[in-house]
Amino acid sequence: MKRLELPHQLADYLCPVNGLCDVYEWKTGKRIPEELIFYSKAGFQMISQKKAAVPKMIFMGQGSIGKREYEFWKGIIGYEVIAGEGKCFRTTWKNVRELLNQDIPVILFGLDMFHLPYQGKFYHKQHIPGHVVLMIGYDEANVYVHDNSKTEVQSIPIAELELAWEEDYIGISKKNAYFGIDMKSPETDMAWIVQKGIGKNAETYLSSPLSFIGQRGLDRFVGEFPEWKNIFSEEELQKIYSHFIEYTGSILPELPYEISGRRSGIINPHRASRDKFAQALVKHKDSFGERTWEDAARHFQKSGEIIEEIVNGFIGDVAGHSFRNPEKYIPLFQALKKHEEDAFRNILNA
Template sequence: MKKLLELPHAKHGSTCYVNGLYDILAWKGGEYEYFLLPIIGGMAGFGYLKFKMAKPPMMVYWGNNPKYLLKELSDILGFKLETNEGRAWKAVSQKMKESIDSGEPVMAGALDMFYLHYYPGLYKKIHVPIHYVLIVGYDDEKEKYFIHDCTYDKVQEVAYADLMRSLDVKVPGMSKKNTIRTLRELPGKLPSELEAAEKGLKHKAERMLNPPISMLGIPAMRKLAKEIPGWDDKECFRHMAAYAGMTPPLVPEDLQECNGLRFKQAELLEKLGEKYDKAGWVEAGVLFARSGELIIELCRSAVKYDGKKCGGVLTKIADTEEEAYLLMQK
């Protein structure tokens, strides 16, 4: 058997967690500014987790967990998400083929880039188990899957054995092994870009200002500002810097990349604010650009393990973003 679904594909590096969804929505007629989806889904956010037995025991994330990002977007855009995780490979591979045969692309991940041959710098060299791809077809004779990957324009081919190994990863709090997702029951008419932006940005602002749990949002940022001067684990500092960048768990050589996607959020708000005459969005965009510069400053102190300096910068970030999110609520 062989099947290949012909979908449009948008190449946008380092956005694997939402790239497949964007392709599916574009296929179904959705027209959105590319970074609207990750921003309203919770990227350019904040989380501060502490687990005594984890390595490192304190972890800082500058965006939503992809596991929850897609759930947030399903609520905003009105589709239903079916998730299969933790099952045996045989059952998962069969499920993927059945979905493709039914005309439904499959979002797969988290998976380990160690087994993706089209990343030669990582292939069988470095384990990076936080990638996501869109499965758009398969070929039983060649024993290969056809894949959309955010870094490449063209469809990639991956051997069955390599995809099996790549999905056999567990990322605590993020993904179980063999996790795949499909979209179900898309609305007859997807929300317009303005409808999605208005609903999504207000929703995000509320969750950042008044999060459901204390480990998220502005309250978590202020908590970290008080606690980070007492950190003594260097890996905690490096984790904070790495996840502010685009290639976690690696800390990039150029820390200018470590802005927690605030520059993208700023660009989106200013662009949509001008497009739809939303002055508050434009003002918030200016503030997030300032926050992005502060996060870079924070990461420079983090790689020097300067907890006291980090604490002061975090307070400035929290103050700046609180002002921005209040503007987004109007």
């Protein structure tokens, strides 16, 4: 049996970084706002895989949740990651207990809420994969966690945890994925942490050495996109457009009612989180940022509106099975590029 006592705060829809911020507060007595960590990876990626179900996957960000996110921040915040995935539950359960016994909290990644008893809305009712919690304790029957949607410590029966953890998560993680956060000597200057992370992402967007990431990736996409109607089948284009739509949800990836026929009840504008990032920059500019953050926020707010306009057009194309006029979107993507560039340059000029 082991139980760590960590501070905790609610952070709706920010489960991938909520535990990380709990650990930081535990070690320093100060808390980095989750929204500055989570929404700061705005950008662009175009993943091309000829044999994949979606041969062109467009993401309006420059980093995935999970391993890449924790690796991105570790050298900036100051922690080590002890990670594992894909092993059998018995081995994984042994490993995470050993980490807890060393006073290392563990992020449990890719859980299905269908098997989490405290998630009453979904427990044994609806499969919601990809959830993330922070493991702070265990005994012979339960694991004890911080959940971003709950104020108090929650318990998960070990048998339910095994079921919740038994599937891979959409190419981001394998089953039984975990990340021990060993934060021995964290950086205590939170403004430096936030500015360094946001600045590093801005540099990646503006000067990526990779042709599919950042501004280079967006330029490449704009050059290719008009020809996709002659390269891909209607079914493939349907998947490409739908993927773009889904992953521009500002709160979470989600297809809108016009395509899915389902209403989640979540207010989820398709602005690729630019609205959320802009709000965070304005909210925290005096505490963690610079005056140029407000200028950057205005550009991100506008780029979010442009993304939403593109998505609305894509929704109509998918609903009407009409993909013959992609050229109409090129001016929008070019305007998007200008606002994104101005926003990231404002950040670097802070």
